[in-house]
Amino acid sequence: MKRNDIIRIVGLSGYALFLVLSLALGFDPGKEIGRNFLSFSLAMLKILPGAFILIGLFEVWVKRETIEKHFGEKSGIRGYVWAILLSSTTVGGIYVAFPIAYSLYCKGARLGVIFTYLGAAAICRVPMTIFEASFLGIKFSAIRLLVSIPLVVGTSMLLGSYLAKRNYKLAAGR
């Protein structure tokens, strides 16, 4: 872990130095990268605080039993349906879904359901799909969803049971 920290610090300072030098010397590619960095950071800042506050509220208010019942080992096929419905309301990109999936897991959701949630958060967010259909047509979106959702659920089940057999556990306290 220590070595990784050093690599990270060196990388970060190299990047920062590169941006500062580019700005000072008027090196255009560096300025362009700096602009990308700023605009993307701003986009993140709009979404992330809200997402993490919701995660905090979720941790405090939602009972473990509720999650176990609907997303856990005994939830059966309904767990997958809930995961897809929940994912369709996700805002932002898959990067917002990672911490949410992790919180669900900590509250007792099973692995297959978690992976379904992640996959579905990538492909069937409602606002995004409407947007997609308006540019590429309803037929395109319909085929994409009908093909990908069963594949996501199926592979998530397989991946979940494979990892469960291997006694895979996520690191706590992230």
Add this chain to the structure above:
Amino acid sequence: MASLLANRERTRSALKIAAKRFLHIFPAFLTMIILVSIILFLLPDEVISDYLGGDNIFIGVILASFLGSITFMPGFIAFPLSGILLQRGVAYMVLAAFTTTLMMVGVLTAPIEKAYFGMKVTILRNVISFFIALIVAVMIGLFFGEIF
């Protein structure tokens, strides 16, 4: 807000959890933002359009799925871009490969995924997602009559 009215103590601890979680994952997010800023410079939209507009549809699909995997683009940019490419005659199949890998496969979001789920799961999930995207592209190609 409702939470604040219902119980002050619990709301405070929720905010504490939120801050702690956010700070913990912050380095991974920073890594991702840095990677994105560099990739967006190396592969701007125009370059991607050039790559996707080739003549051979199968090479197009392979290129599109690799580009979709390594780049990062929010939907409100990706779909209008796809709409423009469609009008320029790019196949639905190529666009399906591009948008689906863009959504499901994340080389750039891997630092975050790894921090939560570990390296092995991150690789497995992304490889599986890549193949799902290829299958989606082929099915789109079949339904739109682009393969036969």
